[in-house]
Amino acid sequence: MDEKSSLLLSSGKKNDHGTAKQRPRRGSRFGPDIEGIGVRPSGDSISNIPQVLVPRHRHTLSAGVAAATDPIHKRHKKTATVGGMGHARAPSFMQAPDGSISSMTPLEMGRRELYGEVPFLAVSGLQKKEHSLSVAFSSFAAQLDMIETDEYLTSTTGKGLNPEEKEQRLSQMSLLLLGELEEDATTVTTPLIFAVLIASLLMLNAGYNISVMNAPEAFVFPGHSAEEWSLAVSAFCVGAPFGCVLAGHWAEFRGRRGTLLLITWLFIIGGAIQSMAGSIYVIMIARAVIGLSSGASTVLVPIYLGELAPPNLRGVLGTMTQFFLTIGILFADVVGFALANATRWRWMFALTSVMALIQLLLTPLLLESPRWLLMKNPNSSKARFVIKKLRGFRYDEEVETEVEHYLGASKLQSSDDRYGGNTSDIKKQNPTAEMFADEGVRLLVVSTLILMIAQQFSGINAVFYYSGLFFDGVIDNPLVGTTLMGAVNVLATAAALLLMDRIGRRTLIMWSSAGMFLSCIVVILALLKFFTKTVAIAGVASYVTFFEIGLGPIPWLIVAEMFDGKYVSVAMSISSQLNWTCNFFVALLFPKMNEVLGPYSFLPFGAILLLTFLFAWIYLPETSGTTPAELQAQLVKKNAGVTYHNMDIEGMASSMPPSLDEWESALAALSNEDSSYSPYPMK
Secondary structure (H helix, E strand, O other): OOHHHHHHHOOOOOOOOOOOOOOOOOOEOOEOOHHHHOOOOOHHHHHHOHHHHOOOOOOOOOHHHHHHOHHHHHHOOOOOOOOOOOOOOOOOEEEOOOOOEEEOOHHHHHHHHHHHHOOOOOOOOOHHHHHHHHHHHHHHHHHHHHHHHHHHHHHHHOOOOOHHHHHHHHHHHHHHHHHHHHHHHOOOOHHHHHHHHHHHHHHHHHHHHHHOOOOOOOOOOOOOOHHHHHHHHHHHHHHHHHHHHHHHHHHHHHOHHHHHHHHHHHHHHHHHHHHOOOOHHHHHHHHHHHHHHHHHHHHHHHHHHHHHOOHHHHHHHHHHHHHHHHHHHHHHHHHHHHHOOOOOHHHHHHHHHHHHHHHHHHHHHOOOOHHHHHHHOOOOHHHHHHHHHHHOOOOHHHHHHHHHHHHHHHHHHOHHHOOOOOOOOOOOOOHHHHHHHOHHHHHHHHHHHHHHHHHHHOOHHHHHHHHHHHHEOOEOOHHHHHHHHHHHHHHHHHHHHHHHOOOOHHHHHHHHHHHHHHHHHHHHHHHOOOOOHHHHHHHHHHHHHHHHHOOOOHHHHHHHHHOOHHHHHHHHHHHHHHHHHHHHHHHHHHHHHHHHHHHHOOHHHHHHHHHHHHHHHHOOOOOOOOOHHHHHHHHHHHOOOOEEEOOOHHHHHHOOOHHHHHHHHHHHHHOOOOOOOOOOOOO
16 A cells, blocks of 8 residues: 555555554534545535645754754654654644744634634523534534645655545544544543533523512402502512623622522522512512512523533523423422412412522532633643643643633633723723724624614513413413413523524524514414413413524523623623513513503504514524634634644544653653662651
8 A cells, every 4th residue: 555545545544563553433513424435514615725725835943943842743743644654743733924823723723713713601592603613623623734745745756636535534534523523522520510500500590580570460469450460470570670781790700609608598488488478579679689689690501511611512502491481380380289378379489499408508519610710820730720620621732722711712702801900091991882884894793783682572471471361261271371371481592593593593592583473463363352361371382382483592692602802891781781681571561561452452562573584584684693604714824924834634533642641751750760760758
């Protein structure tokens, strides 16, 4: 077998030349047999990259650069092989235009890109962006690997790769690196699992308190007026916007973990006050306290989990928190069957404190956010300890690389760094004013705010706050209808996750608003006795389902997915406050609307939904994210001034693991080369 054939076949079969075995590969998203046949993951995007990269030759290391990288070579004594031919290669590293050296394998380079581009937020729907970035970088790095392989063969054999061979190596190497980059999506450590479950209990409690007032209305201080009850329900939305604002300040000064504990105590206090309330007015105060903690939870939990999780898992964990919220709503409906009566309604309110107490008992298992620790002190030993536990690392070198990813991404996504660190002659603007002044994001900002208003004024929370009002007379036991809607909400959330990876955001908003509009018409006609009661229930179920596939998750996703890192926190804060404010007006005014409009109470919501559809059709930009081809072109442009040395994806996968480097150092220390060395302390 000649050297060229060995290069092309080596990714599937290794010669036994003393190299470590390649780790087993997991299944590919492209199909079960994909690694055997090879594919071109990012379509025609690959074809335009060689013209950009070919003129940038790999340079022989000068003495200065070699000296700069000497510690790297001492630390990595392994020899990578190309095609099993034993071609000695130095570790992959990059030389920036300023001459600085950064030693990273292609996998580490890809993780750095993901850290920089995926915001530190756990938001449902980010999976598509995460995968697109992984595909883009894999193809980009495979191009570099293929070009270097071609140059190496040309210099050693006088004959480079032909087009078919280039395509074969490109496919094999891009898939190899893609599998490595996405390994985080299937490798989850126990400390991360505990952190996710414990923090998500806050979202469960928030969802529970959205719907808890539905079932026991007739038994809580009988004789209260409709206005008093609507104030008690809407007080939840009075505290929430303040919680959104305070959560950011608390998280900055107390840390993410400390703020989680504070919010948990607020749930305990609010639930205790509500369960022991002596009047409807005390319930209002308790609801405001619980609303404060719920609003803070919706801001803090996505930040906390986003800072703990690797980039490939932030969308998945965002899905988890969304599920906990909807399960909390359903849980409140289910326990209403047992506790919504004249003697047990206080126990129903007390469950808020019980769930928070369970979370408090589990908080010793919570870890502090490593990002927050590193922001406070880049040399933090505690941050490194946390990273080691969260990622399951065994070696300090892996931890330090991850620390670099955190620090680099934090600097890139910091709103304080938007002037490149040179602020001596520049007067900083308010981040909110700067965001609105930026023409590149202004339409996106306006679109986000309009969608936040549409989300609440679509009337969805009227269903969860007051479903008993319009199920009364439609179904014998209104609580059955309410529980049915809670179950539909959970199932629709699951369906939305599948759709968001396949259909554009603008398209889903249009389908969502149009479907909800038609559902409103059906509900109104059913309440006017044109349809049966069964059709009325089906109309409400359809209304909830269409909400969850579009207007429910997408307004939040747009903030995390499309805003630059420096604007994400500002946009999220403004959006949260506006959303809860609109939520307050819906909670406060719907009982009066229902009293005045009767069967037509959903008519104003239908009008809002029609306007939302027209806005999405005419003005809303598609925000589903750039394609892998576009992302790949951005990578080429961004790295135009960087020289890559020894981009050997295959060598990265087949060379000895870091553990052997550390064992080699330990064995050298124990050897007889240094007769003065003794493993025992001097007495």
